[in-house]
Amino acid sequence: MIKLFNKGVYLVGGKELIPEETIAETETYSKEPIDKEQAKEGTITYSILKKHNKSDSMKELQIKFDAMTSHDLTYVGIIQTAKASGMKEFPIPYVLTNCHNSLCAVGGTINEDDHVFGLSAAKKYGGIFVPPHVAVIHQFMREAIAGCEKMIIGSDSHTRYGALGTMAIGEGGGELVKQILGDTYDIQYPKVVAVYLDGKPKPGIGPQDIALAIIGQVFKNGYVKNKVMEFVGPGIKNLSTDFRNGIDVMTTETACLTSIWQTDEDTKEFLTIHGRGGDYKQLQPDQVAYYDGAVYVDLSKVESMIALPFHPSNVYSIKALNENLFDILHEVEEDAKRLINNPNIDFKLTDKIQNNRLKVQQGVIAGCAGGNYNNIVEAADILSGGNDIDMDYSLSVYPSSVPVYMELAKKGIVSTLMAAGVVVKTAFCGPCFGAGDTPANNGLSIRHTTRNFINRDGSKPGNGQMTSVALMDARSIAATTVNNGFLTPATDVVDDYPVYDYNYDDSAYQKRVYQGFAQPQKEEELAYGPNIKDWPEMSALGEHVLLRVCSKILDDVTTTDELIPSGETASYRSNPLGLAEFTLSRRDPEYVGKAKNVAVLEKNRNEKGEVPSELADIYKKIESICPGINEPASIEIGSVIYCTKPGDGSAREQAASCQRVLGGLANICKEYATKRYRSNVVNWGMLPFQMKEEPNFEVDDFIFIPGIKEAICAGKQEITGYVLGDTPKEIHLYWEGLTDNEIEIIRSGSLINYNRNKE
Structure with missing residues (x-):
């Protein structure tokens, strides 16, 4: 039913998959060796990324998107962040949908207050506003915005419109703020995996069956993690575009970066039916295209x-x-x-x-x-x-x-x-x-x-x-x-x-959707309900940091729903401190109290400029390890959580921002489950630490990391810290490469601070 290729593959003529190790043995390429680097440029992915890349290198991408989208769990925080960072208007179409807090069933007026705020923001900054019960976020984008060769970013993890020829990426709100402010989405050129569809599904087989079959094969082994899934092959023609959309949206659950499909007449018909036939372009790989891996799917053998x-x-x-x-x-x-x-x-x-x-x-x-x-x-x-x-x-x-x-x-x-x-x-x-x-x-x-x-x-x-x-x-x-x-x-x-x-x-859209792009009404006042609060102040990174472990989770994976629960917390999304009360509430109910206690220590250090009395012994240990580094003014105090693999699931930035507003300074893990969660950690000014060893510390332990600011700013990628127990122990931390902007964001203490400093 499904086969994974161990190494890279070549797709020849859009139909034939040839493993990299056997390509030289084929009759066509035995005499004239194939140019692998050129073949890498033969993917649909390469052509779209090249079109949207603003850097002079295709290895280090700086992407500008064509449109953005958010729903009512995320857009208030994004707009508040962008406003605090100096936003004047939305530079590209920004769709604000209201499909998560639609019921307004709990919390009194605060859900509808968010909707009123969203409409006022769409008017003031030139956005598109979709009222509650009119459309879920991704269906509206399919029907009204997505098109071939476009790139769209959304603050929802299931932002996927690959079946319409659009590379769409779900990210935390900070990445959308960057687009609003004219900055770019910076990533290294991703690996690309072909998803080769062959055959035709049996009667009764639907898109979820195919999606789950693929997810079951590629998630646990990380086969497509942070990669692009490019759907190709003769089986595509046997699926309607509506069917393809149902497979495509589930690619998020593979932990891939994004997805893209080759397009055909059915894609054109879908776009034409939706009044956007002009957005159609035929997208297909070149005659020879190289992929970093391949997932072969025989659609005829997929079961319910x-x-x-x-x-x-x-x-x-x-x-x-x-x-x-x-x-x-x-x-x-x-x-x-x-x-x-x-x-x-x-x-x-x-x-x-x-x-x-x-x-x-x-x-x-x-x-x-x-x-x-x-x-x-x-x-x-x-x-x-x-x-x-x-x-x-x-x-x-x-x-x-x-x-x-x-x-x-x-x-x-x-x-x-x-x-x-x-x-x-x-x-x-x-x-x-x-x-x-x-x-x-x-x-x-x-x-x-x-x-x-x-x-x-x-x-x-x-x-x-x-x-x-x-x-x-x-x-x-x-x-x-x-x-x-x-x-x-x-x-x-x-x-x-x-x-x-x-x-x-689309008559309902014509009557109910506010279409304000490129028509900002700057005199419009934002409508603030009583629950909509500004982000609290966040300090810049200290020369050295003293971290207290407030949670240690050894589960194989920690989801964003565990880091900040969905569902009953939805009404608090626009109140940073109110929402933070729910951080880790389903997984570690003691975390919030512990993090608050650490925040008090940092507040006392800041206000009094002296060593908090509770930490006198800790500072003596710091002095014994690093003589001369014991000045309160240079050692920032904050909380840290350890998870084996945090961030699977939603793009919601609150999984990180709630830690930050409680005084969080870092995450430590073996690996981040998704790029988007790591991005959220960085955009909220926290240190994205990783470690290879087993965690040799416990909850309530202190970890001292000297010279972290200098190390980050110098572009280093590893550092030695100390677990301050009865006998201090070394801890070896590292972090994946940070862009220049990410370094400045961490040094500044948050994306908001970074943008304010640019003014």
């Missing part, structure tokens, strides 16, 4: 898939799961015990086995992955021929935009769904991050959404609540629904592969 709790990479075919039900579910339960680490919670999946079949309690089809037109229509076809929905089970469907909803209504699909017992709701991302459809305690929900991390469904283990989500395609969710909630692959009930016509009606 399921990603069990608690990660999209925990993948099985539904058939294999049903054949080994107890053993697999018991293994997940055992893994969950270690992950949950709470003896008061007895997480169970095996209790849902009835007569050797898995009974689920809820289904959801929603968001940028599941709410697409084709997914819902095919699910409706399956549901229309089934039984009444079991009373112990519920199914909700969220079309991804009003235009999609309108077409479903015109075709009678909404009536079909409702008649089958389905609850049809508005465009909303809540089921993806725990702001809607939280199951009952001990419930199992099957969802065509993007993620199934622990507690991302809205449950609260700290309160004794525990539920879980398994990811599936809309078609198999529908098949399970008509089978009274017993897990069923769609391939058991579907015997054809339909293609549906689609008519796009």
Whole structure:
């Protein structure tokens, strides 16, 4: 079904994959050796990056994007940061959607206050504003903005429009601020992996099945981490663009940097239907293109898939799961015990086995992955021929935009769904991050959404609540629904592969979306609700730093949902200090109190200019190690967390900013799960440390790092620190290469300070 190539490959003629080690043996290239460097320039990726690169080197890229997008969990903080940094107007189209805090169900007025703020910002700075319930962020971008050879950056990790010929990257808000202020997105030229699609999917196989099959093969081994996934091959023509979009958006879960697809007449038709035929260009690799690896996918062999709790990479075919039900579910339960680490919670999946079949309690089809037109229509076809929905089970469907909803209504699909017992709701991302459809305690929900991390469904283990989500395609969710909630692959009930016509009606957008790009109304006042607060002041980096360990997490991976929870915290996104109270609340409830205590030590040092009395012994140890370095004015005090591999998941910058506003100065890890989380750490002025050894320190230990400012500014990439126990121990830290701008951001103490210093 899926094969990974161990080394680089050449794609010849867009059809033939030839491993690098055998290319010289082929008849075509045995006499005239191929130019590998030239072949690297033959990818679609190279041509798009070259077009957007502003540096004089294709090794060290400085990218300017064509457009930006954010939703209502992130745009207030971004605009506040840009405003504090001297923003005058939005220089490129900036789309502000309202698909996360849409319900305004908790927190009083503060969610709608954010929406009012967003509209006022769109007016003042020249932005595009999409009101609540009108479209989820990525569907609007597909329908109205994305196009061939474009690059788009978004403050949401699932910013992916590769199937439309757009290289889109999800990043933390700091990277969007840089674009607003005219700076660039600086990265080294990424490695590029071909995703070669061959064959045609079987009836009943949907985009989520293909996406999960790929994720299951490449996430855990890091095969495409921080690389570009370039989709090529003859199988693409067998997938509609709407179908491709459903695969593409899930590439985020592979930990890749971004994605791009070769385009064809179907891409052109999609763009033309959406009134943007002029945005079409044929994109395909050159006659010979070199890739740093390849993922070969035989679409005809992909089965109906399921990603069990608690990660999209925990993948099985539904058939294999049903054949080994107890053993697999018991293994997940055992893994969950270690992950949950709470003896008061007895997480169970095996209790849902009835007569050797898995009974689920809820289904959801929603968001940028599941709410697409084709997914819902095919699910409706399956549901229309089934039984009444079991009373112990519920199914909700969220079309991804009003235009999609309108077409479903015109075709009678909404009536079909409702008649089958389905609850049809508005465009909303809540089921993806725990702001809607939280199951009952001990419930199992099957969802065509993007993620199934622990507690991302809205449950609260700290309160004794525990539920879980398994990811599936809309078609198999529908098949399970008509089978009274017993897990069923769609391939058991579907015997054809339909293609549906689609008519796009954007009249709702014309009436409801504010189109203000290039028309800033500078006299417009920003509308501040009482919960919208400015960022607190952050100090510049000290000559030396004294770090107190406030959390130590040894899990294989720590997600951004653990660093700062989604769901119930959404209402506080515009209040930096209010949100910071939830930092690590699901994973390490003692962290906030410890970090605050360290912040008090730093405040006393600053205000009094003397060694805090609590640290007298610590400073004596510093003097014994580094004579002469014991002046309070030169040693900045802050908190630090250690995680083995932090940052998997969301792009939300609050995972880092909350640490910073509590006085955080650094992260230490073995590796960062994603580039975007490391970028957030840097943009909030924290030191992105890594270490190869096992952490030889514990919570509450102090780590002294002399000369860190000089080392960072001199371009060094490693330093020796000291764990100040009874007997000080050396600790060897390093960091990956920092750009000149990143060095200045860390030295300044935050991106805001850096931009203020430029004025």
